[in-house]
Amino acid sequence: MRLTRKISARLSTGRRSRFAAPAVLLIALLTVGGVVAVISPASSAKTEDDAATIAKGRDLFLVGCASCHGMNGEGIVTKRGNQYGPPLAGVGAAAVDFQVGTGRMPMAQPGAQALRKDPLYNDEEIAALGAFVQSLGPGPAVPTDEELDIAGATTEEIVRGGQFFRTNCTACHNFAGSGGALPKGKFAPSLVGVSAKHMYEAMVTGPQQMPVFSNNVLSPQDKREIIAYLKSQEEAPSYGGFTLGSIGPVAEGLFAWLGVGVLVGGGIWICSQTARSKKNSKKGDAA
């Protein structure tokens, strides 16, 4: 009972407890060994292609993910009851695409938060992993190109996106999407340069501590508008000069003190002694 509670409570999460490497290795070895033994026949309802993709995804999963998430994505709970890797049934292909596509998964090491890095898998492999996880239990799918089409966004849509952004997103990600602090060493990452697809997936799946913004409440149209707003901000020039990091008054204060430093330097120059000539000056009196 407690386990199911945990599982359902932590759908679509990436929480790790810090646990020792040896256990991981052992599990990994067992899993890799298990690959050979387990043969899963393709579902007759699916096409040959889908089945092949899922099978490929499963192969990749068993090598790269199962050590934490379990051989069938059922999740691993440590002896202390912490999540080692959360269960993946129902997180959907969108979660996989976000976590693996932004390099957050697989994690380099357990920590407060999975960090963004270069992805380890190529697009095809990510799609295969996603298909496999989707087969474990239906969840949000990877958004289609149409869902992400922001090219034709009108000014009105962009403005509304800005309103949604300021209401739902700036509290954590800051007014310019520069990111912000969360309790206990966690943080909301910067949104600058993040692809539209990954932003969309993050909203749908709620990776790590981020809450979910499901399509039933914040509709796909709303999400598209938010993304369109952010992209329009990225394209707009920095009207007032260098941005100083777009993190608000703290950076501005530091630069103000830099300005005062420069001006004090000016004052030192103004009051410094100019060069003195030795011509016409009597010898010996200089001391």
Next chain:
Amino acid sequence: MSADDNSGHELEPFGDEPIPDPGLPEHLPRPTDVDPEAEKRAERQVATLFGLSSLFAVLFCVSYFVFDIGDETDEFLGMGASNVFLGTCLGLALLCIGIGAIQWSRKLMSDHEIVEYRHSASSPEEDRVEAVAALEEGIADSGIGRRPLVRNSLIGAMAFLGLPAIVALRDLGPLPGDSLAHTVWKKGMRVVQDVDGAKIKPADMVIGQLVNAEPEVFFETDSEGHHLYEGAELQAEKAKAAVILVRMHPDDITPVDGRENWGVDGILCYSKICTHVGCPISLWEQQTHHLLCPCHQSTFDLADNGKVIFGPAARHLPQLPLAVDAEGYLIATSDFTEPVGPSYWERDRSDLT
């Protein structure tokens, strides 16, 4: 302290000088004082700086007309060209004058230091005596010392003049009454998403979901299509009524007595206004259920009745009791049961038991 001025411990006027004052050092000439070549050079340098300043001032005017702003902002290295060029030209024009003037003073103006003698800040003794005498004469002429009735009634009149000064400010604002204790929430009012007013069914929310929500009344219009709440009134009500909806696994939630039925399927509704100094908070961690205020980092546990677990806030976050109406949408079952937002003097104690 003034009583101390002429009594008690006195120090010797000034410290003894173990080394005698050698006197002002001899003035040494600068290269520009003795070398006509250097003097000419400095003169040219200063004039060049002043000339450059004129050039930059002209460039400022050119930039003003050349670079577009607004809709068709011209860009320069990803920055607004108008601002960058106007600022740079103006800055350099001013700096050239400043640097030129200072070079002028450093190199060309006479640099002989001169000596001025100080005077004591106090007036000479005879002036003091005279001033005191004049003042006493004036006081005596007024008779203020001899006519206490006049004096005291004047003091009283002055004091009473303070009353109109204070009373006249009465209409700065209405009295608070109990308006801080109430919001627009009432039984049956739907909880809708902020910005677009979308109504919410419990099934629309998945576990781990956060919705920034408002009372539906903010999106309602009267028969003529005007919003019921607009402008300052809307802002004032929003400042109290804004809420967040969160959905957690029902087993994670530990309601205090009396709040067991305040949620719907693990969906809880809390005031968005921090109990510390009133920032809107929606920084929710879906796994820990912690809500962080980005202003001063008060942290509340939404699975545990909004109790404070960290930071400067002293009180839990008020919770709004929820239910579902006949059409299946989330509604409030009452107003907040306690005042939302920052504490104030008249606010009754209402800690969770």
Next chain:
Amino acid sequence: MSPASTNGTTPAVTKKANPAGAVATWADERLGIATATKKQIRKVFPDHWSFMLGEIALWSFVILLLTGVFLTLWFKPSMGEVVYNGSYDQLRGIPMSEAYESTLHISFDVRAGLLMRQMHHWAAMLFIAAMLVHLMRVFLTGAFRKPRELNWVIGGVLLLLGILEGFAGYSLPDDLLSGTGLRIADGLVKATPVLGSYMSFFMFGGEFPGDVIIPRLYIAHVLLIPGLLLAMIAAHMLLLVYHKHTQWPGPGRTEENVVGYPMMPVYAAKAGGFFFIVFGTVALMGGLMTINPVWRFGPYNPAEVTAGSQPDWYMGIAEGLLRIMPGWETHIFGFTISWNVFLPGQIAPIALLMVVLAYPFVEQWITGDKREHHLLQRPRNAPTRTAFLAAMITLYGLLWAAGGNDVIATTFKLNLNHITYFMRGAIFVIPPLVFILAKRWCISLQRHDNDMLLHGYESGVIMRDAQGGYSEKHLPLSPDHAYTLTARARDEVYVGINGTDANGVSAPRRALDQLRAKLSHAWFATNVQKPTAAELEEGHHHAELEHAHDAPLEGVSADGHQFDGRHDVDDEALRPNH
């Protein structure tokens, strides 16, 4: 001054053909400016870089007036709701206050408007920073001592007014950050015992945010506070002229004179030039560095907030105090006292200001020093005062950092909660440590000065004596340098009146006196005093013996020993070949 001299029918000194002279004559016949300015035209200002700090603040204020007037031509201080229809796409069609709309208008539809906005904001940040730096200079050098205590108080009030003025200005654009700032101000006001909610309602004309706070702040920002600032700055400058500037001790510079350059022309050129340098720097900052990009914050909406919500830097310590304060609240008889807001938000800033304003009087009471002081003290020669300031700066810095704990956490990948816990302890532990450190440092610098006076400075020349031992040659200071080091008063520790004169002194007075004696001991007992004439004599005697020892080197080609200040080395190279 004889009145007859100004009553004459013909001006005494002006030349006829000079048009400027004619104007001056015209003015003098009506204003008597010759009498008023004859002493000021060549007024002496001593030259030292640390005397330029207050000028940065003064010129920033002038820039604020200039850019501020420009902004008022377009800014509409109204909270009336309008729909934005300007040229910034991303906000078009949103209802917002006229204040925010006009700020966007200045930023996007008035050429040079954004530049002026940014310059105004940068100048405001510099204004207060420069005031603070100037205040530290005055404090460290003891320039607040008699007769300048009142000017110190005026300066402290100026700092407070500047901060209030800055906060009002920060609130005017009615963007998300300014609204959040006002919301916090509302919380601070509401925390006032008894009167809190009334004060809040009177301030905002009803419930927060209301529709009057911006017009009210506007008139305070453009008229009331600038008027007060202007008057106080005028008083500050008049007193400066009346007292004449302090100066550093040195040869020929005494308590009775002031040595420097005349107002006209050198100081006018330097100060005027510095104005343009400050102005130019502000223009460059405004042109190149974004400050307060209000269009990205959006209009104020009480349901929105942004990560990194911060006040401008000068409110940083209040922000830090608010953040690290534990959540204490008292409930008595159905009433609430919010210590967690009231203490850091109201009591602490006022207490801090009181400490600053009262310092000169406290120090004077402890020293009992009623003399006028026009020569500055080196910071090392007032170790307790210097250490006190070092501790205060440390406290200020810690609180300021605490005010940006979220930015520190994300920038340096630290744990937000740990920073807060650390700061809660650090503000009590680190300033006292810094105090001790700074005091010991000052005292050792004083010792070093005395060593130089008595034994000369370290020349870097290593001498080998007949026994084969090595020692570093110390050379005497130049007379000017030596005089400068000794040109300071001796500190005296006040011992109190107990025992000797205690008869007839009431008990509370005696207790106060004992406190004064104790403080005096703590203040001065460990200071190192300058050597007496006799000690210096002995030191010189030593040096002369050594000199005699070196006598055989006289006349020999320079090998380094001659560079001791007693030999004529103008034509000598260290080595003949070079």
